[in-house]
Amino acid sequence: MVEVNHKAAIEEQLETISTQLGISRRGFMKFCTGVAATMGLSSTAGVQMARAAANPKRPPVIWLSGQECTGCTESLLRSQHPTLENLLLDLISLDYGETLSVPAGHDAEANKQRSMKENAGKYLLVVEGSIPTKDDGVYCTVAQKTILEHVIEAAEHAAAIVSIGSCASWGGIPSSGPNPTGAKGAPQVLEGKTVVTIPGCPPNPYNFLATVLHFVAFGKLPELDTKGRPKFAYGRLIHENCERRAHFNAGRFALEFGDEGHRRGWCLYKLGCKGPETFANCPAVLFGDVGNASWPVGTGHGCFGCTEQGVGFTKPIYALSDVQNLHPPVSFPDVTETKGEGMTAGAGALLAGLAGAAVGAGAMAAKNLGQTDSDSNG
Amino acid sequence: MKRRDFLKAAGGGAVVAAAGGGSAQARPNREPLPEAVGMLYDSTLCVGCKACMDKCKQVNDMPMEFTTKDKLWDAPRDIGAKTLNVIKVYKNGTAAVKDRETDGYAFVKDHCKHCVDAGCVSVCPVSAMLKHPETGVVTNDPDRCIGCRYCVYACPYNVPKYELDDARGQIRKCQFCNQAGVERLDRGLLPGCVEVCPTGASLFGPRDKLVEEARRRLALKPGEPYAYPRGHVEDAHHTHEKPAPAYVQHVYGEKDGGGTQVLYIAGVPHQRLGLPNLPEWSYASRSEGLQQTLYGGMIAPGVVLAGLLWAAHRRSKHDDES
């Protein structure tokens, strides 16, 4: 009975949300199903997510910003439908967030402390931007505390920690040489804790949304790789799903911007595209919901590897990438693999039979020779 | 002449032959032709994209080679009658790191090495295998070929392949995209595989320039940036910069087996890549040297025949008498 009541309450809430958002209930369900599809989950998971999103008990979120440009927040605000920011604000209870929270100054700080105490072990910590660590982290302070202290403090009782953007994931631009502030990503300053990383500059909002909704809906994080990246989004190289991949395979490359190959949409590898060494789902989900001209390769410029530590902001933009997906290279003939026909049962038997016949004949002849010998002697 | 004298004479002939055999290098290795073209394959640059295999099939008009069950993919396992160029892999253990011998992997491109002193040219009875007098490219003329497959048997790199499944088959091998009807080099184009190579792992150019380039690369410290040319070794426009890997200090093909026009440098020992460990004295020169010692000017067989004629004549007179 309780469950039925609960369900009814959620259904009601779904109606309320759609009214609030100015979109139909159907449209809202579609959104959630779309998010589920991003993660390769079934449509029932989408329904589950919709229910979770409609749940009046919204999970509290503490959103910390370190050395960043707010690009991650900006890209998140521009995801899918015009009212998504509203949804986000309704889906989660953003108890602290420098860009988006309503209170400011001491109020904001007090609200954060209250929420962290009340929701200890239940809130979601989102880190945006890199964390300076040099000179005790003095290069970025908020409310007279370094962001390093903020992050460590907030991480203490967080239910889950998500780094959004390359800066928070591995240091991003601030950490590129010479890295004057000793900038690091959240996983590096929070060693020993599970930190979900959503790298990208900016990251694809759907990868973030999908991860958060997965957590809200199922109470656990999606499957992660060794770098804390959700596998559904970062499991494959850009190269693997690239719309220009066929040109790579066929050896058709643009050699200069504006040359014939470039105009015909050939592979940008020779122009330094980092797709072959960058793990992200950009070619599959694209960017900004405006068609494929909105992601780098679609615009005619190579990927520059923003999600990948050691590639984006590190390698020269037009240096060739190291193709990564070819190991362990099962699709290559091994230098020493077996070829040709070995002995078949039939051939072996025939040969044995022939040998047997020859031996038999030889023995017979030898025996007869022995006899004629004794005949002539006798 | 008595029988004893004959035996002495015959023995003398044998000594002549033996003395020739004593001088090991009756026919020294051939020298690289001054205008020889070549290819430098840098295993550390190869990314395994197989664009070269695709282009090779296109240029040479070769059929697909299906080896998987679904028969959907051109997936040759080795060079063969349908495939002139294959990217193969060396794998060890976890195959985690490229160009590392243990727990690593490395690519290698297999096709004709266009030997300086080519075994196939040396063994072919009817000169169907020919080495171009200027470029040194080794080509095959099916109109002469009798299909004995001695070249397949004798090539130290196992390159020539015969179309065994065809009653009117022929030898297939890489001819540097310069065979009749293709003539890419004559038209000033690069060989197909070099043209499409995105990293310059296959580099075309005069053999001596390629040897210089290879030596320059081996001299680099690991991590030192180097502008790698793509396409032609002397093309300064299409270079790309990359930190140098740790090269194995050997230019394979500079001297190996008498030298080849396709040179290999790599990050793992060359033998791991299926390149045989060959003496500098080419097999072709050793074999031809032996033949020339025994049959040079047909002197030794002539001496023996003279002796035999004498003996047989004398003996068959006895036959008549008896």
Next chain:
Amino acid sequence: MSRYAPVGGRLFTGPFILFSILALIGIVFIIERFIFGLGAVTNLNNGYPWGLWVVVDIVIGTAFACGGFALALAIYVANKGEYHPLMRPALLGSLLGYALGGGAAFVDMGRYWNFYQVFNPSVINLSSVMLEVALCVFAYIVVLAIEFSPTVLERFGARNAKRALGRVLFVFIALGILLPTMHQSSLGSLLVSLGHKVDPLWQAYEMLPLLFLLSAITMGFSIVVFEGSLSSLRFRTTGERPLLEKLGPIIVGMLVAYLVVRFGQLLLSGSLGRAFAGDTRSLAFWIENLLYLVPVVVLASAGMRRKPQALFLAAISMLLAASVYRINAFLVGFNPPPGYQYFPSVTELLVTVGMISIEVVIFLYVIKRFPVLHRAEQAA
């Protein structure tokens, strides 16, 4: 008094019919090869471009056919005229063996329609061992046919022609010794250009021609003993036995010379250690050389040589030894490209069996209808 005479008798005996059937089976698959290509009948691949046909039918087959060569050496060079009675059957065996070796080469030759290029002076490559072998074998077949022709002429009573031929026959006899010397040694030289592709146990480089020549001559003598033993059994031609016995010391001498060169080369090149590796190849190596040793031991004593049984077994051991040597050098010791393997297919084996059967059938026919075997007067 004895003379050459046809054996006569019924042609369609049991063995004759059996071998005819085997020959026909082989011919069927030879036809298949010409229609569908080598790959359809053989297990050949591009790692093992030479298989059973080349090694057994040509390399071993022609060595089996060295009886004529070996006897000619004994009769004309070593001046042992008493072996003349063995000459005709040996020549017939050689002619058939070489003709079939040539035939097998043609069957194995991928582009046989271009064969004439071997005689085209503008394209031939004089440094090719293959060219030398091809030309020598071809020439030797012609020489053998001429050497054997007196038998045919005798059969048809062309006395004048026979006498005219007799006057120049010595030229062909001399060529009949020179040509096999050249190409039997060259069968070994074929392997020089393979270099590392032949295991060091068999890759003797400059010694290969000598080893192949010696093994061919020993094989020639062995086949004479073998054929002589068999025909004495089948057709009761006992008169040849003392001659066969006398071949014993010659064979032992050849074998010892061979073994000295063989092991000397391995010792000097430092490859003898390979023989103790304990792998398949070292096993093959010891089988081969023990087979060589058996006849040395057996034929060393004069008492044993007098026993036809011992003589026969020694001949078989010797034939096997030389055959195994050639199979080892060309196939077992062959290092194919990495990963390749080969074993003859059933049809491939049947073609080889068919080839040998053709030889046997023709041999049986000729000795029954032509004056080939030397028979005691009273037996005829």
